[in-house]
Amino acid sequence: MPDASAYPMWRYQRRFQLAADAMARSAFSSLDEAIEARLFLVGFRRDEATEGPAACVEPDGLGHDASLFATVPALADELYREDPEHRTRPADSVAQQSPYDRVLLRSWQRAVERTMAREEDAAVWRSFASWPVDVEDYRVVCVLQLPDEPVAAYYALNRDTVDDYYRVATSLLDALAEVFLTECGKALGEHHPGRSRRVVDSTISELHRNAGRGMTQTLAWVCRSYESVHALYDALCDLAATRYEGAPTRGRLLVSAREHPNVERMVEFDQPVLLEDTRAARKLLEVTSGTLCALSEGAELHGLGRLSGAYDEEREDLFVVDFVDHQAWQLSHGGQVLMRVHYGQPGLPVQPLDAGKLRSTIRRIFRGIGDEDITRLRLMVRAATRQANGTLLVISDHAAEEARRLAVQSTLIRPTVLTASLVHSLSAIDGALLVDPQ
Structure with a gap:
């Protein structure tokens, strides 16, 4: 049994960190072996009356001293008060007084990430923080770090929020970081986290698929297609898997707001076709060729058209889905591939040959x-x-x-x-x- 005095946050903190770190390494290296992830825990004492250090880091050999995080609670409080969602709610609202207030949790997450961004190794490592979870006497945050050089080699969007505070994925790696840390947060909420050998219940393949879903959720949020937020990825996979008269799926889909200035609609359907109506949507994809594309805002096909004019890539609101073969499709923005999907499993774009x-x-x-x-x-x-x-x-x-x-x-x-x-x-x-x- 672990010595409680050696682990001030909770008895199984070391075992939890080791298991989560190993899973993180597998999840990211299986996409690109050059991406060697690492994970550590940082905990903040919840009550000054209790014994123990004000802040703890597990493990202590990564060069992150607990004193680095001394200002996080104050910064989290500042971010909480400045959050647009917090400012628009009544002061006596139930959510505002709850320890599970998402604005409060998000503020702690951002406070840790901002603190890590000021670290000396910020140019070497990219840091992502989970939402905090209360474990015994400590508020615990998981910090995932990815090496900057191999991550920077992949194209990513710039905008990471919608409507000022809704966080969206900028790349498949970004989406995987969020998915993985969400799983870690769930594990921290269990009784005696770290006591069992396995911390994250999902398999590597499941983590990757959920990251793929997270990447397509960005399209849905940006295009205001809220009904497709949780369905777009699987709808595209189903389309890629459906043959038409024995032929594999090939074609191009433009995903944007209906009245996008860089999309010329040439044919408008009287009755839009739901993307989840796989057979009907697959049939319409068959007529796309060359510059003629199917048009969608994320939930349904509403016509046929083509790209028009010079697209301002800084808008980040016009995406291309290319169906390249049976059960194979890829997502692009501005001519840059964001994600490749093969038999339902997402992957990173192929790097140019050096x-x-x-x-x-x-x-x-x-x-x-x-x-x-x-x-x-x-x-x-x-x-x-x-x-x-x-x-x-x-x-x-x-x-x-x-x-x-x-x-x-x-x-x-x-x-x-x-x-x-x-x-x-x-x-x-x-x-x-x-x-x-x-």
């Missing part, structure tokens, strides 16, 4: 390889990355030997000099290509 790094890696692994072979391999790898559903290209000095070993479960071909176009064609089906570097 030709210099690839060339260096090939030289390091295959000693003595010539420039011509390096160029050929680089073009083959680039062709493989363009597959809509991904593929596997295995480059080995022992390719011929390995091919013979796998002969029963593969299709052998005679030694052939592969070109980029041939690689793209051969990798269109499930499986892997085995290639000799020469």
Whole structure:
């Protein structure tokens, strides 16, 4: 049994932190192995009359001293009083006097995040805070940190609030951070949090799908399509999974307010079609081609049209959904991919191939390889990355030997000099290509 004197917040604080940290690492590294997340706890004593330090950090080896958070309670109170939602409510309202007041909880969250933003390592780590949860004598906040460099490589929206205080996701990683911290908050609210081995009940796949839903909720909020806030992601997945006369779903959907200045409506439906009416919506997608797109504000298809004029990307209120293959679609803004979805599972956009790094890696692994072979391999790898559903290209000095070993479960071909176009064609089906570097 843990020594209570060593863990002033509550008996199982260390076990909770270790389990949550491990889950965070898995959740983010499975999207991109370069994103090595970490999580720590910070607790604030709720009553000055009780014993124990005013603020605690678990663990204490990350360089965040408890004194850093000494001003958080005062800052949270200041943010609470300045919050637009708080100012518009009667002083004697029930919500305002409740410890579960969402404005109060949100103020604590923002106070911790602002405090972390002033830290010396703020340029190295991006910090996200959960809503606080009262655990025994302490108000506890989970702080999730993501390394800035790999996260910054992915496109993200700038606007993170709607109507001044409703928080929306700016990227899939941002959405996953919110989903994960919400799960941690629920776990903190359980009896003796950390006592059981598992802290977060959701699987990694479930966390990712909920993050995908969070990303599409941004569209619904921005387009004021409130009825589609919780349904848009699954409706798009259902559309991508529905064939029309045996053909996979392909087409383009523009998501914006109905009267967007950069959307030219060419056909208006007399009766809009709900996106959740999968068969009818899928049939209408079949007529989209080239610049002709289906139009939606998030809940229903109301016509056909096209992009028009020069869109001001700072508006962040016009999004594109491309259905690229069976059960495969992607969400974009301003020509930048925000999220790719394959068989209901969201993923990050494919990063542009770093030709210099690839060339260096090939030289390091295959000693003595010539420039011509390096160029050929680089073009083959680039062709493989363009597959809509991904593929596997295995480059080995022992390719011929390995091919013979796998002969029963593969299709052998005679030694052939592969070109980029041939690689793209051969990798269109499930499986892997085995290639000799020469």
